[in-house]
Amino acid sequence: MFEGLSSRFEGILRKVRGKGRLGPEDVEEFVAEVRVALLEADVHLDVVQTLLDRIRGRAVGVEVAGALNPGQIVVKIVLEELTAVLGGETFRPAYASKPPTVVLLAGLQGSGKTTTAAKLARWYKGQGRNPMLIGADLERPAAVAQLRTLGERISVPVFSDSTDPVAVARAGLAEAVRLGRDVVICDTAGRLAIDEDLMAEVAEISATLQPHHTFLVVDAMTGQDAVTMAAAFHSRLGLDALIITKLDGDARGGAALSITEVVGRPIAFASTGETVEDFELFHPDRLAGRILGMGDVETLIEKAEETFAAEEAEAAAARMLAGTFTLDDFLEQLRALRKMGSISSIMGMVPGMASQVGDLDEAVDERRIDRIEGIINSMTPAERLDPDVIDGSRRARIAAGSGTQVGEINQLVKQFREMRKMMKQMGGRGPGRRKAGRAKKKGRGGRVTAAGPAPIDKKKGLSLPGLGMSPGDQGPSSGGLDLTGNWPPGPTGGR
């Protein structure tokens, strides 16, 4: 998400890097590039003007001061302005003192409300709550059936009947009280902001439910109309926050940024994939950093924590960045990554990966992971520890054991080495992280686990992007784990 914006900013950074100071012409050149990037990212025209004015106002007349050169200062300004627009703080859903906490979802057709309702319910479950879903979309054929199926999948009760949306909402709320559910999430039909009748209807649902949170569900791919649409919903419903969907695509999501600027409401959650797990609290500060191509180590760590123990997560992340892991670790990583959600969404959080492996989404094929797992499972502990010992006869044995080809084993070992190298480079790249990139002795002694967790300095790791980069330090340009579908032909299909 937002990768395009990131690479655009990286391009600008390269242009201005090395200059001792920025003249007004330099600033204008930078501003012109920012304008193109923001418009390409579907940031609303008026918001673009506002942003450019702010950036220009702060950038002109900047002198070399302290450790930052003017180019870096401009990047910092853009980062700060984007962060400011995105809300500057993380939205924290509050709970009603007298349950249930009522949540209303609204939005255009196809923005993803029904799927979001289920994801949100699952998220509340994860918070230790007992949510219930109300299916008040009686317009779209089978919308309630879809919600019921999703509800079953996440073991959350779904209430609906075929009366009318307002009555369903009212009865649903009563049912939630009766069942003692402490969170109620109401899905509604998609509607156009200019459809008076349907807007009046959703306003009536809102009046009936008296929701504690009203979320507008917004497709990340939305263009310039987003602001008009959101303003209309806001004036009728009084929005509390946005939920942005389909961030797993390559849409840059400028629409969401525009809505927050114009409507003045933060983005609460982001939906980053098709499975119910691909949903998380939105972190504006992190996203602003991500827009500038610096990755998102904190989200990576947080997701990992959800899946395994905290110390394990830190050790895993540290090993990953230190490049001191074995095929055993590698397999564990793969399994853990799988648990966390789609691999591509994880990889996008690693600093530098967003732009350098920009098309990773395209490259990832989950089926390949099955084969890799098979291969590693067919290795002896010694082989997993040090793939160098794998000779011809071992290869043949592993291939036979995993039902793969000898070539695939060579490929895996080669890619594992490259990935370890790449991770190590990345680990050693940021300021304050040099120490984490410790040299690994080619070890035969004992399984290599975290040689003591090398904690990531989150603050430093997330400081300004590109500041620690020397001209030659562009990070790995290639290599890494190739998870493309080019791996041996298998049956297609399956998500």
Place this chain on the structure above:
Amino acid sequence: MGLRSRLGRARDAWSTHLAAVRVAGVVDDRTWEGLTNALLLADIGLPTTEALIDGVRHRVGAEGVDDIEGVLGLLKEEILDRLGGADRSLAVGGQPSVWLFVGVNGVGKTTTIGKLGWREASAGRSVVFAAGDTFRAAAADQLQVWADRAGATMVRGAEGADPSSVVFDAVEHAAARGADLVLADTAGRVHTRGNLMDELAKVRRVAGKGAGTVTETLLVIDSTTGQNGLIQAREFAAAADVTGIVLTKLDGSARGGIVVAVQEDLGIPVKLIGVGEGTDDLVEFDPADFVDALFSVDVPA
């Protein structure tokens, strides 16, 4: 009902820029800025907008146009020029013909099939729906409702079934019954998911493997889509050989300007537009109507 009256609502920002241009009366830098902003707000995109404005400015100089209405006329011509000359008919020619519908999530593929199936059935064709979206919960149920409305036969598989085989079965079923047309639904997919795009390419191949012929692969694009629409069109065209665009939800306040760039850059024409919720609210795309509607703005008194 003309598109103009349907698109007559909620043109606020666009109207403001155009109205400002018109009220100014003379052609100057503000004219170009106003027109540029209006085009950008219609999601036409910066490269196409700049090309359009440059073209009009050049012609204004060359042809000696000095009034606003003349400038607007030239701008319409420039846009029409980019939209013109395409075959927008829906091709038939198989026994049965297969029309495949593709696109990202939530653009309105299933609804489009429902409406189009109703239209084709009303025109006397026997229609089979292939419920190729086996991923989204209850997608087939949604299509079933439309099949019942349209009087179409429905072929569906289990949830999670291989979409290729569902579509293949539908085509075979249609061939055996001598049906004219198979409308094949597919799951929405984000075009960055390589494996899902491979899956789609396979559906496209398999759909034409048996008795049927795929005569149309229609990419459904939501008119609220911004600049990502061009990337979508490029990626889906690469995976599934797209023959046309269905631009949905044009009855809202979004203008769908990205289709200008799609046709210009990729040569893929818009064939149908969705302008409402009713079964008959899927109509032929008329470029002149579309452009007129874009510019149909009342100047405030």
